[in-house]
Amino acid sequence: QKEVEQNSGPLSVPEGAIASLNCTYSDRGSQSFFWYRQYSGKSPELIMSIYSNGDKEDGRFTAQLNKASQYVSLLIRDSQPSDSATYLCAVSYNFNKFYFGSGTKLNVKP
Amino acid sequence: DAGITQSPRHKVTETGTPVTLRCHQTENHRYMYWYRQDPGHGLRLIHYSYGVKDTDKGEVSDGYSVSRSKTEDFLLTLESATSSQTSVYFCATIAGGSYEQYFGPGTRLTVT
Numbered sequence: 118q119k120e121v122e123q124n125s126g127p128l129s130v131p132e133g134a135i136a137s138l139n140c141t142y143s144d145r146g147s148q149s150f151f152w153y154r155q156y157s158g159k160s161p162e163l164i165m166s167i168y169s170n171g172d173k174e175d176g177r178f179t180a181q182l183n184k185a186s187q188y189v190s191l192l193i194r195d196s197q198p199s200d201s202a203t204y205l206c207a208v209s210y211n212f213n214k215f216y217f218g219s220g221t222k223l224n225v226k227p
Numbered sequence: 228d229a230g231i232t233q234s235p236r237h238k239v240t241e242t243g244t245p246v247t248l249r250c251h252q253t254e255n256h257r258y259m260y261w262y263r264q265d266p267g268h269g270l271r272l273i274h275y276s277y278g279v280k281d282t283d284k285g286e287v288s289d290g291y292s293v294s295r296s297k298t299e300d301f302l303l304t305l306e307s308a309t310s311s312q313t314s315v316y317f318c319a320t321i322a323g324g325s326y327e328q329y330f331g332p333g334t335r336l337t338v339t
Binding site: 213 | 235258260267268269270271272275277282317325326327328329330331332333
């Protein structure tokens, strides 16, 4: 059983639209949640971290966490072609346990 | 970036040969991690370190060993490389006070 599940996509949205990326996780003991962006051939870069239920906003990005449903999402407003990448969801239990989803590929069409 | 470099960036080696990958960080971070990334599997933790000479296994540690003799360097060794170890390897560190990981540029390893 995978710890972290993501739809592999691709998710295609037009430029200017809202992209919604979703992630579920299996262990209720998870404490920390992260979204990374990874361009092809590059390393993952941290976009957002979220630790408590609710929404966290940073610029065009909003992370949403619902621990009861074991669900975390990332909304990208006003999507740009430069947002086209693979988005990785990660959860952590402590410093020695990190689990990543296999990623959702996002295509933003001009 | 978090001051992380990896070497080599690309390597092709033959089955059965030993390989060592190096991760170097300049931020004096305590925690360091080695991951592999394969299509369909995402990032999987191989080994991690929580200080000099303090290391432990991750979920896919078979066939790999690590060493950390200095805070800034974390080495990953494949004692006898196999084709199943063909992958992209990423090193990561945690910035103090959080669980936010920052990744190095990666090493693409091909075992023929």
